[in-house]
Amino acid sequence: MSAVLAVLEQRGGAWNRMSFETLAAAQQIAREMGGTAGAAVLGKGVDALTGELAAKHLEKVYAVEHDLLENYTPDAYSAALRQLVEQAKPTVVLFPHTYQVRDFMPKLATSLGKVAVSDAIAHRVDGGALMLVRQLFQGKVNADMRFTGDGPHFASLQAGAYRADQVAEGSAAVEKFAPALSAGDIRTRPLELFRESERAVDLGAAEIIVSVGRGIKEADNIPLVEKLAKALGAELAASRPICDAGWLPMERQVGSSGQTVAPKMYLAVGISGAIQHLVGMKGSRVVVAINKDPNAPIFEVADYGIVGDLFQVVPELIAEIEKRKSS
């Protein structure tokens, strides 16, 4: 019988918000494959977290505990999971596609001679075999990947691809798993986590967001979108390249490395819609896109769109909004 194991992510006793999306996916895929779902949490002292999982519909919950798992290192995580997988023998092992998973999953899969399917967005069970869909070329093309041969097969799931609120409740047995780890095998030394600045802008609370991307071309053009944001009473946000270039502060960045937002309206100006950006805004109620490329992935998630030169469209848009306000 096939078993699907979800490896969930926590830091300092708090869940990564994507963990329960992965759990929901594991339950769903297990059901479709006619197998069982389980979950694993790594750390030191994870009782509170595994206690929470004991009330989910799972065959088993593994508390993978060791002093050397308190602070994440790729060597310790990879070794611990390899031992767990060798004992539990799951057919499929699922992870949330987080920065941490990107750091160790390829190492783990390679150590077992496997290729992990990273950043999957959907699945299909076809004749008992699991097929995963992932995006190529920044979301312009999709690829169907089929696992072949014996498991374990590894995959990570894109943020938002599965819904955390669909985790099935139930009960699960919690089992402790103590991996054999030695400090001498851990080659990297992780130091304290830090933030560079307190976040002054909470984009999550904004009702309307005007967001700007590479299409704006240069810093001198930023006032154009500022004016649009002002006309709409919106917060101004940006995709990563704009913040990297220093044209807007980092705290205004939307996407996987920035903030996740879900406003009433998200107006994307000159944003092509790379995956890393879309995961941060696709929960918005209404998405509007202005972009010169009709094939830009942003149009995949847009409700309304104008294909055109933003330097011509945005001034007209501002004028139109101002006109409506005064009429």
Add this chain to the structure above:
Amino acid sequence: MKIIVSIKQVPARDSQLKIAASGKWIEESDLAYEINEPDAYALEAGLQLKEKHGGEVIALCAGPARAASTIREALAKGADRAIHVDENMGALDPLDAAKLLAAAVRGESADLILTGLQSDDLGYGQTGVILAELLGLPHGTIIMEVEVREGGIRVKRELEDGWFQHVEMPLPALLTIQSGISKLRYATLMGIKKAKSKEIRRVTSSELKLEPSPATAVLERVHLPERTKRTQLFEGSPKEAAAQLVEKLKFEARVI
């Protein structure tokens, strides 16, 4: 310090892609190619480390004959020499790709291997980490800063939600570099001229004598994504399109 920077050539960012007749890859014939942007940042990081600490930067690139233009560009920007793994990569999975790269650099005994955090074509974000595992090196991913210290390096890793972390590790090591962390340099005329006489070592997979590994995840089909949403597009002059959009936002979506 001997630094290898692994770079990839990918279709230009604004390419219009078509699915090949095989249904297993894209039509490559009419495309323009450029350096994978994340790898351009890895190259920049490598060149800056060399400027600070001395040594050598070696550009490593796996791809067919056309990859030569990307290799020349890296040499023109300041890489000292290059290794070209002459192989049509296509949809080759990251384990097989990393095996080629590992075989090509094993004899170099580099202090540091750098690469971008992912490719803009396949986007697995795995090749660097797999390469580290195959070569038995410690690694760090999504790195913003590299500081060379007694006995190794201290790097700044980016985590999610605005968090960062410093990590120390010994050399040799492999790092994947975050995009956008510095300004990319342009090749100078002098650089372009000098590049012509720099060494490019060509190797092929048959010379590298790789055992084919059994595929465990097979790419069955590529296809254009189905639109999950029907986008209402407004046409006409910018003024007309803007007027229609505002009308809809006000009376249909009721968001303004």
